[in-house]
Amino acid sequence: MSFLKSCTLFIAVIAFTALFSGCGKGEPIENADQYISTVDLMDIPDDVEVIGLGEATHGNIEFQELKKQVFETLIKKENVRVFILEGDFGGGQQINNYIVNGEGTAEAVVNSLDYSIYKTKQMMDLVQWMHDYNESVKEDEKIRFYGNDMQRYxxxxxxxxxxxxxxxxxxxxxxxxxxxxxxxxxxxxxxxxxxxxxxxxxxxxxxxxxxxxxxxxxxxxxxxxxxxxxxxxxxxxxxxxxxxxxxxxxxxxxxxxxxxxxxxxYEKKRGNDKVFFTGHNGHVEKTSASAAGYKSMGNYLDEIYGTKYFAIGTDFINSEFQAKSDDSGSRKVFTVENHNELVDAFSGVEENIFYVDFEMSRESAELETILSSEQKMANIGDDFRSWYKLLKMFYTIEMVPDQAYDSIIIVKNATPTKMFELN
CATH class of the missing domain: 1.20.1440.30 (Biosynthetic Protein domain)
Incomplete structure (x- = not known):
């Protein structure tokens, strides 16, 4: 086959794939409002000890702000006092020293994580809020911060x-x-x-x-x-x-x-029986659904803790997000529109951000079918290329929602974070 014919065939395959990569678009269901709530009203089963929050991208304001919103709800309703981030363990202890003992500044300790995705206003606001919260409560009510990653030294x-x-x-x-x-x-x-x-x-x-x-x-x-x-x-x-x-x-x-x-x-010995952690969807979900073929952290946790592990996923319909655009580390804003039957079932909801409880949603025959069927759900890491949008496999993971998660937070329109250099 000639080079020209090979190129033509390759382009045709890509075009065909791109044409159908958006397949799976669903329709809004009637009375969708009755199956949702605001984040501050979400309900977690009493026997749960580990609550995980995934994020569909690392580069959206809404997903970073959800860290604080979900954790604040868990403090008030579930007496959770431990926050764990997909971030450096040693750097996480610099943040903990700041929020517990007042050592350093929010800017300096966020920088100690050495993760560019967290060099945002949202992350600094979260850490500052934790510091201020701890100043307002008794010693035994103070929250603790950890990182559970090992990619820094x-x-x-x-x-x-x-x-x-x-x-x-x-x-x-x-x-x-x-x-x-x-x-x-x-x-x-x-x-x-x-x-x-x-x-x-x-x-x-x-x-x-x-x-x-x-x-x-x-x-x-x-x-x-x-x-x-x-x-x-x-x-x-x-x-x-x-x-x-x-x-x-x-x-x-x-x-x-x-x-x-x-x-x-360790925290159980200190009297904290429940913890909250947050990281990428691909780490939080329970089924190891990533095409990369690795066993996810959430899968390990599901095996260890069973029903005591409660996984909250996130998804979007439209996302304008920032990510590294090439090997140099330079960043760019990308736009992706994502459709699957689950998010589209709630596309008629007026709110931009809302919590979907899967247990409640099963009362709807339509939603029960969707939750138990494979869906291409958003999953974007810290690297992206413009051509990834041509193939849905590059920005979604195909999974069965109610096997991977216990609930989901949907953001209909997500906006990009802005990276900045910390001193």
Missing amino acids: DFSKKELFAYYAGVNKEVANKYAEQLNHVSNETMRELTTEKLEKVDDTVDDIIGDLQSNKAEYLEKSSPEDFAFATAYAQNMKQRAQLFLNEENYTHLRDQYLAENLQWIIE
Whole structure:
């Protein structure tokens, strides 16, 4: 086949696919209003211990603002005091120190996450609100902030060695020297051999902590020791991601689930029996529906906690969002229109943002059928290209809604966040 014919065929295939990529558009149902509520009135079953909120994109104002709106509702109605973000564990503790102890500023601690998607006004407003909220309540009512991701290194390393300096300065100096060359930036340039040495050193640190637990506890608190061990574990996870790049997505969600479970168990000891976490839809949903083929964090949580895990997805009809547009990291605003039977069933609702309880929705035969049928639901990460809009598989995940989630928040028209440089 000639090159020209090959190109013509390829273009024809793309055009054909694009023509039908929007298939699955549904019709609005009658009396849709009776199956929705505002976010502040949403109801979570009493036996639930873990509530997850997904976001259909990382680059919409509405999905970032929902973090605060949902968490505030859970504080008031469910006595939830623990907020967990798909963000760096070590950086998350900088935020926690600010909201609990007043150390730093909202701008500085948001920057410590080193995730560009969170360098937004909405994220700074969330952290500032948490700080101000904690100043208005008793000590035992204060909220706590965590990150459960392991894709950064620097703050876990910093906090680990700050702990070591107080319990064993000699060992602290030895390990600090061995890891002196390792940082967020340099890890990407390390050879496999050097990464293996980093991994071995972190193993030695974990072994030292375990072997000398009694001695170190005499010089520190149980809380500080627990976090030192968690910092070391996150550092090991980061090295393992680089050493197993072919399994990166698989390992990352496994680690996200393990870190979340650690936080849950730790907070239970402090008297907090319920936690709230938020991240991308692809991490929150229970069925591992992503075409990438990895087992999602939500799938792990569903296996561990069963009905005690309550997953809230999000979707949109129209979204103008920002994302990285090329490998240089430059950002651009994109526009996508998404239709499936579920969001279109509620397209006649006047409100722009509303909560759909699946249990209540099953009272409608139409909605029950939709909820139990595969739908192409919005799922956009931090990278996007204009041509992705031609193929729906690049901005949706095909899933059965009531298997993947327990409820959903629909945003009919979503607007873009704006990134800015933090000092």
